[in-house]
Amino acid sequence: MAKSLLFIxxxxxxxxxxxxxxxxxxxxxxxxxxxxxxxxxxxxxxxAEVEGDALFFYKENEIPSQEKLLAQxxxxxxxxxxxxxxxxxxRVCPCNACATAPNLQLKxxxxxxxxxxxxxxxKRKPFGQVVIEAHRLLKNSIVSDNYALLSGEVSKxxxxxxxxxxxxxxxxxxxxxxxxxxxxxxxxxxxxxxxxLTPFAIPEVVDFQCSPSIVLKREFQxxxxxxxxxxxxxxxxxxxxxxxxxxxxxxGEVTRLGTEHVCVIDGKRLNFxxxxxxxxxxxxxxxxxxxxxxxxALYQFFIIKPLPDNECLLxxxxxxxxxxxxxxxxxxxxxxxxxxxxxxASLDNLKAFVRNDAMA
Numbered sequence: 001m002a003k004s005l006l007f008i009x010x011x012x013x014x015x016x017x018x019x020x021x022x023x024x025x026x027x028x029x030x031x032x033x034x035x036x037x038x039x040x041x042x043x044x045x046x047x048a049e050v051e052g053d054a055l056f057f058y059k060e061n062e063i064p065s066q067e068k069l070l071a072q073x074x075x076x077x078x079x080x081x082x083x084x085x086x087x088x089x090x091r092v093c094p095c096n097a098c099a100t101a102p103n104l105q106l107k108x109x110x111x112x113x114x115x116x117x118x119x120x121x122x123k124r125k126p127f128g129q130v131v132i133e134a135h136r137l138l139k140n141s142i143v144s145d146n147y148a149l150l151s152g153e154v155s156k157x158x159x160x161x162x163x164x165x166x167x168x169x170x171x172x173x174x175x176x177x178x179x180x181x182x183x184x185x186x187x188x189x190x191x192x193x194x195x196x197l198t199p200f201a202i203p204e205v206v207d208f209q210c211s212p213s214i215v216l217k218r219e220f221q222x223x224x225x226x227x228x229x230x231x232x233x234x235x236x237x238x239x240x241x242x243x244x245x246x247x248x249x250x251x252g253e254v255t256r257l258g259t260e261h262v263c264v265i266d267g268k269r270l271n272f273x274x275x276x277x278x279x280x281x282x283x284x285x286x287x288x289x290x291x292x293x294x295x296x297a298l299y300q301f302f303i304i305k306p307l308p309d310n311e312c313l314l315x316x317x318x319x320x321x322x323x324x325x326x327x328x329x330x331x332x333x334x335x336x337x338x339x340x341x342x343x344x345a346s347l348d349n350l351k352a353f354v355r356n357d358a359m360a
Contacts, residue, residue, distance in 0.1 A: 002061040002062070003061070003063055003112045003113055003114065003153075003157060004058055004059060004060045004061055004062070004063075004112060004113070004114070004115035004126075004130075005045070005058060005059040005062065005063050005064065005069075005110070005111075005112050005154075006056075006057070006058050006109075006110070006111045006112060006113075006115075006126070006130065006131065006134040007045055007057040007058065007059070007072075007108070007109075007110050008054055008055065008056055008057070008108065008109045008110075008134060008135070008138065009037050009054065009055050009057075009076055009080075009106060009107075009108045010053060010054040010106070010107050010108070010109065010138055011030065011033060011034075011053040011054065011104055011105075011106060012104065012105035012106060012107050012145035012146065013103060013104050013105055013145060014030065014052070014053030014104070015053075017029075017030075017097070017100065017101070017103075017104060018030070020096065020100075021095070021096045021097035021100060022095045022096060022097045024233075025093065025095055025097035025098055025254050026097040028252060028253060028254045029087065029097055029098070029101045029104075029254060030053065031252045032083065032087075032252065032253060032254070033080060033083060033084075033104070034050060034055060035252070036079050036080060036082075036083045037055055037076055037079065037080060038055065039079070040075050040076045040078075040079035040080075041057065041072075041076075042071070042072055042075055043059065043064050043068060043069075043072045044059070045057035045058065045059050045072075046058055046059065046060070048125050048126050049125070054138075056126075058115065058126050060115065061115075063112055063154070063157050063158060064158075065158060066158040066159055066160055069110065069150075069154075069158055070160075070166075070169065073108055073110070073148045074168055074195070076106070076108060077106060077108070077148075077190050077192070077195055078195045078196065078197060078198065079198070080106045081106075081192045081195055081197060082195075082197040082198040082200070084101060084102045084104065085102070085197055085200070086200045086256075087101050087102060087254075087256065088101070088102040089200070089203070090200070090203050090256040090257035090258055091256055091257075092228075092232060092255055092256050092257060092274065092276070092286055093225075093228065093229075093232065093254060093255070093256075094225060094228075094284060095225055095229075097254075098254060105145045105146040106146060106190075107138070107144075107145060107146065107147050107148070107149070108147075108148045108149070109134060109137045109138055109149045109151075110148070110149065110150045110151065110154050111130060111133055111134035111137060111151040111153065111154060112130070112151070112153050112154045112157055113129070113130030113133070113153055114128070114130060115127075115128060115130055115131070116128040133151070133178070133183060134151075136178045136183075137149060137151060137176075137183065137185060139178075140174075140176050140185070140187075141174065141176050142174065142187055144189045146189060146190050146192070147187050147188060147189045147190060148169070148187065148188050148190060149185050149186070149187040150171075150185060150186050150187070151183060151184075151185045152183065152184035152185055152186070155171075155185075155186045160186060162186065164186070164188075167194060168188075168190065168191070168194050168195070169188040169190075170188050170189070171186040171187065171188045172186065172187060172188070173185075173186055174186075174187060200258075201258055203257030203258050203274075203275070203276065204257070204258075204273070204275040204276070204289070205275070205276055205277060205278070206275055206276070206277045206287065206289075206299060206319075207277065207278070208277070208299075208319055210319075212301075212317035212318055212319050213318055213319060213320055213336060214316070214317070214318035214336065214339060214340050214343065215315065215316070215317055215318075216315070216316040216340070216343055216344060216347060217313065217314065217315050217316075218313075218314045218347050218350070218351060219307070219311060219312070219313050219314070220311060220312050220313075220314060220351065220354055221310075221311050221354075221355075221358075222310065222311070222312065222354055222358065223306070223310045223311075223312065224284055224304045224305070224306040224312040225284075227304055227312055227314060227354070228284055228286060228302075228304055230350065230353070230354065230357075231286055231302050231304075231350075232255040232286050233255065234247050234249040234251075234255070234261050235251065236353070239349070239353045240346055240347075240349035240350040240352075240353045241263070241346050241349070242342045242343075242345040242346040242349060243265055243266075243342055243345075244263050244264065244265055245264045245265060245266070245267070246263075246264040247261060247262065247263060247264075248261060248262040248264070249261035249262070255274060255286075256274065257274050257275065257276055258273065258274060259273070259274040260272065260273050260274075268292075269292070270290050270292045270293070271290060271291075271292055272288045272289065272290045273288065273289050273290075274286070274287065274288060275287040275288065275289045275299065277301060279303060280305075282305060282306065283303050283304065283305050284303070284304040284305075285301060285302070285303050285304075286301070286302045286304075287299060287300065287301040287302070288300050288301075293320075296321040296322055297320075297321040298318070298319070298320050298321070298339075299318070299319040299320075299321070300316065300317070300318045300319075300343075301316070301317045301318075301319075302314060302315075302316055303315040303316075303317065314347070316343060316347065318339060318340075318343065320335070320336070320339070
């Protein structure tokens with residue numbers, strides 16, 4: 001039988017991250033990272049299983065060349081750390097999950113051998129000794145959580161020298177014993193500073209040269225971080241946003257700068273993008289911008305300031321932007337009252353929702 005490839009990217013620090021952070025946001029972060037790794041598959045690897053913090057890929061009866069395999073490893077590391085940089089730079093949420101996500105690391109284990117298969121619930125899955133060995137290689141003696149490991153069988157098959165060096169890789173030989181069987185492997189720690197990270201859009205930081213047209217305030221008897229979650233997690237929006245028929249958004253994504261969602265009002269789709277503006281050190285700011293209005297644009301900012309006794313003050317600032325002075329005179333007079341009325345109703349709904357949720 002021809003040899004098959006086994007390829008396992010594993011997120012390092014997963015257990016500590018999940019156990020010591022907010023559950024919902026930690027799930028979103030890990031889900032996003034796994035999706036990023038899946039999308040970074042350039043060698044037509046088949047996904048056999050999602051194993052919590054790891055992905056189990058295989059390529060049946062084929063081993064890519066040394067050049068292609070090392071490029072695949074580099075592509076996954078690049079995609080992983082590019083996304084962590086995006087999470088770090090465009091973060092809105094101050095929770096522990098979002099704040100510590102950039103501390104996660106990646107290790108990739110590559111093995112090969114003759115592969116058998118079993119069928120479970122009509123799904124064909126890799127099976128056998130080579131699968132067991134690949135997973136055991138994740139439990140190695142490497143003093144790092146950020147590396148690529150190629151088993152001796154893989155390195156021999158692709159002709160990788162024991163001391164192979166490049167700009168990114170510096171392989172060394174090591175070995176570990178599993179169930180009395182010694183497995184030799186090559187490994188290289190990965191310096192993420194040597195990866196060419198994918199650029200991402202710089203978030204919009206708005207600097208207004210005028211006062212907001214509308215300012216509304218409410219006090220809430222919950223911590224500031226909890227109120228931010230109710231506002232930025234779009235799954236809660238239908239409980240309190242006035243006059244919106246439907247929200248369209250990515251439920252597997254933590255809201256961050258640049259995030260987009262759609263509000264459907266009376267059949268009209270309004271596209272919103274998350275933005276921010278400067279604020280005091282003791283304030284949390286979440287902003288949204290839409291251009292799908294009769295005005296040039298409409299900005300609304302939710303500014304949350306913590307208060308004693310786990311309470312907080314919410315200030316909503318709204319900035320309509322007109323295309324011309326004529327638009328400003330005509331439309332501001334017509335829509336300012338309507339916007340204010342709608343937002344007041346939404347904030348009253350939000351207070352009621354918070355109160356009912358606390359009592360549930």
